[in-house]
Amino acid sequence: MGRIFISAAHGGKENGLLDPGAMVAGTTEAQEMILLRDLVVSELRTKGVEVLSVPDDLSFRQSLDWINVRGRANDVAIELHADSANNPSVRGATSFYIADNDTRKKHANLLLAALTKRLPKLPSQGAKPDSTAGLGSLAFCRLVKTPSLVLQVGFLTNPDDRFILQNQRREMAAAIADGLIAWLDDVSGGVNVSYAPISIEINGQNYGEQGIIVSGNAYIPIDLVDRLGFDLASDENVRRVSYRNVVFVRAIELKPFDVSVGWEAKTRTVILRTISKLCTGQKDRIMGHGNASEVQLMMFLKSRNPKALEEFSMIARHYRNEGEIEGVNYDLAFCQMCWETNFLRFGDLIVPAQNNFASIGAISGPEGATFPNVRTGVRAHIQQLKAYATTQPLVNEVVSPRFRFITRGVAPLFGQLSGRWNADLSYGTKVLNLVTLLYEDSGLIAKA
Incomplete structure (x- = not known):
């Protein structure tokens, strides 16, 4: 498997003096390229790619020798540059390749495309043969033994290019890393990236x-x-x-x-x-998905009635399952059950043995409907909610005794059950307040 050599342009000593490259707006090309190079190296190593960073204190000629001594089959090499121009409006990225080499041209376009795709506000000047560069050729493209490219990532003298380089450096590094992996993949026949x-x-x-x-x-x-x-x-x-x-x-x-x-x-x-799905407009809608887990529902109930789960240990699971089957928001249904039964303490009119968790009325008799087991009682409650909220057909067979008497779809929002399910005109608000408490207790929304 091949490796990647990365060199940051300038920074070393040339003729006994440090070479900063272009100096613009309080920064230097060498400084900017070293920062960018280090991020590219980090991105590649995180993806499991072997990368060699050329030391910054070497002269340009020493950098070439450093790569050539270590290079082997299937390796590739890149040098990062930033350009400068007398005209500050000149901008854009360019990838240089050795002239008259169609394979290298393909790789130059590959690298440049990865950069400009991730950073669409950075214009592309296209992939160019090194013969079009100011010097007529680029030594990095011609004297490095492994396949090599020079990537010029923008113009330091252009405020927009400089802003992208300095403020979107990590994005730029990630884009270059992606391009290098694609290049190495093409050269060496595959990169074993593992996350x-x-x-x-x-x-x-x-x-x-x-x-x-x-x-x-x-x-x-x-x-x-x-x-x-x-x-x-x-x-x-x-x-x-x-x-x-x-x-x-x-x-x-x-x-x-x-x-x-x-x-x-x-x-x-x-x-x-x-969190966005827990806003008032969403949590008020009867048809939908619940957000709390089975454990969160159980803990909400138990914290307000420690004995509730002794007799009804499966009730949270039943509400989640039945709600999901019919497409009813089980958080709403569960909190309505908590309100109607005073957290399964019940009252004088309806007793626990009736398995009536939502004060569903009976066809005859004042005490309310009775169901043979907990799950059937929960199913009747879910069906009753669905009857009010939508005209969609039920999935399960009807068990709610009052289902056929309800005008279907008249109350898609829970607040519209005020005056219908209960004569109290603030009924919906009271149940929705319990939903808010459920979400706060479960950590789904911050406490007010």
Whole structure:
């Protein structure tokens, strides 16, 4: 497998004096290229690619010799430059290759494309033969024994190019690393890049697919991002990598969408919480998905009635399962159960043996409906909510005795059940306040 040699232009001694390269706006080409080179080296090593960094105190000729002594078959070499011009409006990146070498030209275009794709605001001046350079040829392209290119990443004298170099340096380094890997892959027939796997937890649930660690950052599969309802596939500013035929994006990119991103070092798990889906407008919608885990539902109930789970140990699981089957937000249903039963303490009219967790009325008799077991009672509750929220058909056979009497779809929002499910016009607000408490207790949203 080949290796990559990287040299930062200038910085060494030429004729006994340090060579800073171009000096612009309080910085030097040597300083900027060394900073960039170090980040590229870090990116490559994180991806398992063997890279050799040319020492900064060598003269240009010594740098060439340093590479040539160590170079072997399937290695490649690159030197990073920044250009300068008398006209500050001149800008853009260029990749130079040895003239009349179509293979090297292909690789120069490959490297340049990787850079400008990740940094679309950096213009490309195209891949050019070294014969078009100011000196008529470039020694790095001609005198290095391994395949070599010179990448000129922009003009220090142009404010826009300089801003990108100094403020998007890590993005630039990642783009160059991607281009170098593609080049090395073409030269040596494959690069064995390996990333450490990590687990993913979303809203308290373990996600079936793993993520990866890239340069110390957690990356998650793009398919998970799609499931959360965010479209990042065409966002050019999002960091992404392709690994084992799966596209991954950096988890932190979800923060602008109000997704909380955390890390559990002991279990190597990235923890995602979809805060945006917990806003009032979403948590009020009956048809949807719950966000709390089974354990979080149980702990919420137990913290308010320590004896609740002694008789109803499976109730949280039943609410999650039945809610998912019918597409009903089980967080809402569970909190409504807590309100209606006073956290399973019940009252005078309905007793625990009835398995009636939402004060569902009976066809006859004042005491309310009775169900043969806990799961059937939960199913009736879920069906009753679905009847109010939508005209969609039920998945399971009807067990709610009042299902057929409800005008379907009249109350898609839980607040609209005030005056319908309960005569109290603030009924919806009271139950939704419990949902907020559930999310606060579970750490899904910050406490007010």
